[in-house]
Amino acid sequence: MAKEVARREIESMRAADADRHTVAEQLKSALDEGRLSLAEYDERVRDVYAARTYADLMPLVADLPKPGQSAAEVKGRRADEVRREARRLPTALMVLWTIWGSVAAVNLAVWIIVATTVAGDLYPWPVWLLVPGAALAVTTVGVQTIRRRRRR
Structure with missing residues (x-):
């Protein structure tokens, strides 16, 4: 507005x-x-x-x-803009990836600090963050595939 x-x-x-x-x-x-x-x-x-x-x-x-x-340059620029927009993730997915990345970074940092200060073996709990990360990756690929099909 x-x-x-x-x-x-x-x-x-x-x-x-x-x-x-x-x-x-x-x-x-x-x-x-x-x-x-x-x-x-x-x-x-x-x-x-x-x-x-x-x-x-x-x-x-x-x-x-x-x-x-x-005309070819104008058409090419418009096609580039359409491709760029198609590759861009929806806002909801960008937020989810940001949250996941932040949580993963904090968990990994805490695990590294604990691993360096504790004697003996330590369970690698940050590996469990791969599960929601994989689910998010599958969702992202699915959303992008659906968006690509709609544009055709």
């Missing part, structure tokens, strides 16, 4: 001549790359120099990629 309020505030701000010139240059680049027809370019440039606020300027270039980017 804060982002939406900030965006509305920015859009309501008055645009400067330098802003209009920057948008006009981006439209010129799009014309040179063949993304706009001459008539569409003329119409948009007319609208650029008539714009008073950022809200008037932003829609004129919203459907254009940055100058110099090919």
